[in-house]
Amino acid sequence: MIIELFGPPGAGKTTFARALAARLREQGHTVDLILSHRPAECSPSEISSSDFQAQQLSWVIRRLARPFAEILTMARHPFALAHDVREARKLIKIMPPSHSLLSLRLAQYLSRLSRAWFQASNTDHIVLFDQAFVQAVCSLALLCGVTDEFLISHALDEIPQSDLRVLLYAPAEIVEARLRDRQRIESRMERLLEMNLATSLKSLAIIGCLHELLGKKGRRVTNAASLDQHSLQEAVERVEKQITAQFSMVQRGAA
DSSP: OEEEEEOSTTSOHHHHHHHHHHHHHHTTOOEEEEOOSOOOOOOGGGSOHHHHHHHHHHHHHHHHHHHHHHHHHHHTSHHHHHHHHHHHHHHHHHSOOSSHHHHHHHHHHHHHHHHHHHHHHTOSSEEEESSOHHHHHHHHHHHHTOOOHHHHHHHHHHSOOOSEEEEEEOOHHHHHHHHHHHHHHSOHHHHHTSOOHHHHHHHHHHHHHHHHHHHHTTOOEEEEEOSSHHHHHHHHHHHHHHHHHHHHHHHHHHO
């Protein structure tokens, strides 16, 4: 069973994914948690200045090295790699970014995501992505400046379908405040690897469009929030019960 989260940057996808995975494991489920490249965030006040700077450097090195390491691993299986690259190119052809460097970065990311998704589809337990193909469609729309619902809908038709999609939502003012806090503790190198604030805020409208289009296509979306500890706990418990019920039905069907 594959579950993917999507939502604007700063909505709390990774925080929610970690909490949901922990809750599912407490209920006795085997869960693979596939996290995006963002490191665990912590405030500079929580650790010493020298340690924080060293940790930032470590995060940047890991983030830059990870794609190449994963591509090298994938290259050991050339037929699988060719398939993953084709899937990436198919999406980028629908909504090509304006800059060739962005196209290359997205092609690498989508190829790695395709490989992780294929592996997840061959497991008999729960696999949770803090962001996957629906979020990738959002990123493509942002980076090529697309607002055409037809193209976004076309891209949604081309991506593999998860068993459950969870939308992490947050008001615009909370998203903006979180993104400003994130930028405050990021290094200059990390900022170069991220979308700027204005572009990130545009994702709110695109996420709304994705939600509406998924509904029209009959693809179920569960809403959740991670605004504070209370809303996070309530949403985690509610989504965990839904996943447990759906996973039990899948297992009974396979028996």
